[in-house]
Amino acid sequence: MFPVKELKRSALISLWFAFLTFPIMVIKVDPIERTVNWRWDNLFFVALGSFVVSILAKVYLIRKERRAGLKKVSKAVTEPFVQRILREPRFLYPLSIAVLIFAISFPFFFSTYQTNIMTTALMYVVLGLGLNIVVGVAGLLDLGYVAFYAVGAYSYALLNLHFNMGFWAVLPIGGLFAAFLGILLGFPVLRLRGDYLAIVTLGFGEIIRLILENWNEFSKGPSGIANIPRPGFFGMEMNFDSGITYIYYIVVALVVFTIFVVNRLQSSRLGRAWLALREDEIACQAMGIDKTKTKLIAFSLGAFWAGLVGVIFAAKTTFVNPASFTFLESAIILSIVVLGGMGSIVGVIFGALILILMPEYLRALSEYRMLAFGGILVVMMVFKPDGIISNVRRSYQFKKHSSTAE
Amino acid sequence: MSEVILKVSGLTKNFGGIKAIDAVDLDIRPGEIVALIGPNGAGKTTFFNCLTGIYTPSAGDIILRDPKNGTETRLNGMKPNKITEKGMARTFQNIRLFPTMSVLENVMIGRHCRTHAHILGAIFRNPATRREEEEIVDMSYDILRKVGLHRQVNEEARNLSYGAQRRLEIGRALATEPFLLLLDEPAAGMNPQETEALVTLIRKICSEGHSILLIEHDMKLVMSLSDRIFVMDYGKKIAQGTPEEVRSNPAVIKAYLGEDVDA
Structure with a gap:
């Protein structure tokens, strides 16, 4: 045997x-x-x-x-269980509604502490979905994603400090700032691919962090910016607990919004162009796809989500400093995408939940938890290199055509 | 002159000190099947790459004339995607499909440059976008039926057989609505039956109003298909004419079989 x-x-x-x-x-x-x-x-x-x-x-x-x-x-290729569920609308819709109900009722059943952790995890879901556009779908390996996250967070911190702008006003602005920066980064790296792109984006992420750390007049340096207000709700005063619950709902809404948009984009003309760009750049151009435009849209759209989450991050922790935006963050978000399954929305969601919640719930293992965490990552990559849930190509039915064709 | 849809004059491409293509002239008239032949390393694929914008030519002119409205465009230095938009599409010698995308999606990519849905349209899925998307799917399906792949629409492109992949590449290029189709060794690696099916397909495409320029080593295919043949060797054009003329041209025989050795 x-x-x-x-x-x-x-x-x-x-x-x-x-x-x-x-x-x-x-x-x-x-x-x-x-x-x-x-x-x-x-x-x-x-x-x-x-x-x-x-x-x-x-x-x-x-x-x-x-x-x-x-x-x-x-010859009977049995599809994995999860993918079969995802393909069937009659399973998918009740399931997503159940998940949504669970997400909405979560704060009522669990403690503030649990809600807080869940908020963090869901923020990473959005970050993962954003990076998924760049890395998973368009195939541009971006190691400096955290820079856009930082831009979002500092947009809120600084605009609030200097102009006293509120959370809701800054939320779109932070996203747009990040998107704009995404385009700025996109231009010089358009010609690069693979390893070279990874190195440049890595450098870019570090530049942003070092600027925030050293330009004291602008960003208050390593000591950071404190006393950032939490998001307001029509001027209502909230205590600490309900504040956390409120942010949780904001993040849930953002997750739903992100899933909706990313899902639609993936099955659109633009989403197909991204996929083609990932598969073969030269063939892609020969088929009439504008490489420059497509790449820039991917970069800026990916950055946009990071910017949004950045604003929420600043509002949630009420404090930002450069130490929150190290390369490790980029690496974690990238692991979420790779571990979850490149290009797969459900995969990324699972990836984020597992990667963020696991260290929290592994606390019982105390000092060995990072070891266990690393071990699980290695095992995952060895046995399921496509990620937890790999992306399924959409299939089309042509009943009317094929019947006339015979 | 006005008859010609592609006019290449004095096209030269240098790689450092090497002249990969040396002052090559070529012209294609509407509805023609033109073949470009030559020994390995003669510069045929480089010539294609210059035409389609992957390389920028060092000298010479490439003029494309749209037979529908008669507008002439100089293609030198244009980006590949712009050239495809102008109506010239190509396939690749070493197949360049999008391997993990489905067969249908590969063809749908070809429709990209003829459709306009933008990012907001994709998010809100307004009626115009939906209609366009349906048109893309329908049209891609029709093209797949033309190249005989309509039974494998949802298959991943990499799982197709070699011949089917070649046909899919042609289908993908057709989806961009070209009036001139460049085929780079379409029959390479095909078995005789597949080659025969390919000949039928190319004839059909041509009869539907596409002109074709093809690079090919299979002489039987070239001789039976093409209206005119251009022969290249060491970057230079050494002959041109009808299949009969080229077959008996001493320069061509020399290029293919080597110098005469005294017996």
Whole structure:
């Protein structure tokens, strides 16, 4: 059943892991006592653990291959369960309504703390959907996405500080600022693709952060801007708890709006052009698609959502400083898109919820939670490189045509 | 002169010190099937790339004349998408489909430059956009039926057989409503049956009012299809004429078979 060769390989892997982790897992230097503690039992656990994990992984892969082989023979390609649901309107509509009802009633059943975490997660859903336009659909690897997020947040902070503008007035302005910046960034990088584009956007993200950090007269530097007002509701005064609930609803509304817009865009002429651009740039141009225009729209539209969420972020935390907009943020948003499934809306939503909520609920594992988090990411990428839910191409029915064609 | 829909004169393309194309002239009249042949590395594909805007020519003129309204455009230095808008579409030697998009969507992309729906239209899905979208789908389906792929509309393009991918590329190019279609080795890698079907297809396309310029190595196909043939070697045009004239042209024989060696 299970080949001995694989057992040997797993044993080698576990030895290798034990060797690699030896310095951190076994040796513990006590600087006060000036002694070294040798924790040999750890070595044993590492070796055993990696042995078991590698065997499990191998078993899984073998099974998967066998199943794929069977599939080819029987020719009946069974679609994954989730995708089948997503394709059927009679499942999809009740399901989305149920999810919406759950989202709306969430603050009534859960604590303010839970609501707050959920708000954050939903903000990342919007960020993920925005970046999904750029990376997932148009295929432009953007590592500086957080810059647009920062622009949105600082738009609200600064416009409020200097001109005393309210949340609702700044919300569209923040989005538009970010979109404009997206176009500004788009122009110089139009010729770049893949790795080169990634490097330039990475640099761009850092530039924005460094400007915010060092231009004290403009952005108050690293100390940030505090006392940003929460969003108002027709001048009503709100206590802390209802304020959080209110922001939660704003974000839910934004999520719904974003899903609506992104979904429509994806199945439009423009969305198709983005996909084509991702697949083959030269063929795309040869088919009469204006590469420049299409790329710039993708960049600015992606940035627009980041700007909106930025404004909400500033309103939610009532404080912004450059430390919130590091490369790590960009990386997390990018992981949401890649992990969830490039170009797939539902995938990105799941990705965001998992990536943002998991570290929160893994708190029980205390100091190991980031390790567990990293481990889950690696496992995901090994076993499901297309993401949790990969994008399904829309299919068309031609009953009337095919009947006349015969 | 006014008869000609594409007039290329003195087209030259240098890559550094290398003259990939050296002062090539070519012209195409409406309804014609013209073939461009030559040994490997003769500069045929470079010539195509210059015509379609992927390369900017170093010298010479490319004039495209729309047979419908007679407007003449100089294509030198225009962007590829503008050239396609002017009515000249192409296929690629190494197939360049959009692999993970469906067959239908590949053709729908071709409709891009003939439709206008913008971003707000896409979001609000107003009647005009919806109608346009329906037109795109219907028209793309008709084109797929013409190239014989209407049974595979929802298949991913990468899952098609090689010959079908070639036909899909032609279909995609047709969707841009070109009056001149450039085919870069359409029969490469096809089996005899597929090649035969391709010949029928090209004839059909031509009879529907598209002129065709094709690069091809399959001499049987070239000789049976083309009205006129241009022959290139080492970047220069070495011959032109009807298939019979070209077949017996000593320069062509020399280019293909090498110098005469004294027996």
